[in-house]
Amino acid sequence: MKGDSGMNGGRDGALAVEAEGLVYRFGDNVAVDGVDLEISRGEIFGFLGPNGAGKTTTIRMLATLLRPDSGAARVFGHDVVREADTVRGLVSLTGQFASVDEDLTGKENLILIARLLGYSRKEAKVRADELLEAFGLSDAAGRQAKTYSGGMRRRLDIAASIVITPELLFLDEPTTGLDPRNRNQVWDIVRSMASGGTTVLLTTQYLDEADQLADRIAVIDNGKVIAEGTPGELKGSVGSGVLHVRLRDPGSRPEAVRVLSRAIGVAVETPSDPVALLARVSEPERVPEALAGLPHAGIAVSDFSLGQPSLDEVFLALTGHPTEEKADKKEEEAV
Amino acid sequence: MTDQAGKAHATIAEGALRSALPYRARPKRPNALSASLTFGWRALLKIKHVPEQLFDAVGNPIIFTLMFTYLLGGAIAGSPGAYLQYLIPGILVQTVILITAYTGVNLNTDISKGVADRFRSLPIWRPAVIVGALLGDMVRYALASAIVLALGLILGFRPESVVGVVLSVVLIIVFAFSVSWIWTALGLVARTPNSVLWVSTLIMFPLTFASNIFVEPKTMPGWLQTAVIFNPITHLVSAVRGLMYGTIPVGHIAWLLVGCVVLVVIFAPITMYLYRSKK
């Protein structure tokens, strides 16, 4: 088994993650309510859900930090409770709130982790420098992490997670609060990890992000997985895009509904705004022609857009209710 | 705002990233001692990067020393100089005892910041993070002791036995290490780092006053004398005074060491239980 790359410690043929009926309660609050998961090796798996859905709690059970109240989970075939130590040797966790020591410098943070993984002092320094270089942090290596910007801190955090490339990497909301450029960098890192053979489980509140990165997505709400599939399947079940149109004249709306629904072949909804129209489009290629039909019918359009469905729209379609945040005790009270 | 540091290091070096990623060679995992020492190193780095914690902690005792010596020293012991010989061993104990809470404060900070989650998900001996922090904090106690002793020497404190001074500091550190376990347990249940500091101060401050740090218990009312005699800090101060003035107060030392063992036996397992089951 020793020289076997990419599978150290993992049982042959086992899935990266296999969970059945995971439940976790905080007092009366059922944070995770019977989650089943199957994640294959090398996959990027996205956990999509609003604040308070139970994403972090699920990840913390899989990373051996919480003991499930019921159900079971295996990571590369090892039970997260009974073989917790083996599992810890296969996974790395980048928590929702940057899990670096802010008082230490970037370099000291990485040396600390490398030493804890068993590197000699010298090897630890070499590895730290290599990672700082790779993550564009060389110039900030000697500064305390508390002086880092959000993006730099996130990169340091991820670097600390891959001092030894893990078989399974947990990333809990890796891009929340980052600007687009930093977000793109994190996406690049995730893709590089996956192309190197690491299985990635990431959580996000953005459908867009899950769509960009994940091979498969589980949508989680109130502690339950309410939908699962590839990004394409999910969007397909919701309509692959949402067309918003605004008219000059509210009086022309009934006519516009007729023209549009005929041209794109789906129902057109009328939101409370009297000049707005909304349609969940399953064949986006039919949209340009449909829009062109409006001026032909003498209807003036002031504005239109075709976008991906938002998480809200996915939720509305899947659950029939919009995303509603569960009373978020943790974030607010900082337990 | 984006990275202020500018473009130069804001971009990830693609090539470097690719080559740094596949790094699967796993060295032998460190043993319990080596993992603890690594966390001890981290505690030392914190002393280096956040020296305020140490200076805050010795600020109070310096004020106490000056105030008690020059305002009250004459009244209590006849002259400030004579009182100083009595007071410095007590102040030394008070200073170190009051900073024992920082181990708990730092542990609580780790948990609220999320870095504790990273440590807990590493394949290492789990108590290492706490044992290591306590080991590193022993250096903090030694530094604080050195500062107080230096101040005392400048003001005119003249202990009789150098060996006794060294043994005193060792004894104080051993006691402080044992007391720290109370605060690590507290650090795991308290809601914020500040509340750890508050609760510990609320307990320890009265304890240091209801002792023989500042005055001989003889002058106190009977009920208070009884309390003072049972206060472990009184035994520590008596032991330290004895050692510094060339005697070996076996009774006090034995009493203390038993107390230390009791503290560790009770609070170390509670701390580890709380740490393991922390949500």
Ligand SMILES: Nc1ncnc2c1ncn2[C@@H]1O[C@H](COP(=O)(O)OP(=O)(O)O)[C@@H](O)[C@H]1O
């Ligand atoms: N430490 C905690 N103590 C009490 N309740 C918690 C704690 N952590 C999370 N919760 C609750 O569990 C539920 C799921 O939270 P979480 O897993 O953090 O969701 P997500 O990561 O999807 O935002 C929420 O209702 C939250 O309030």
Ligand SMILES: [Mg+2]
């Ligand atoms: Mg979360």
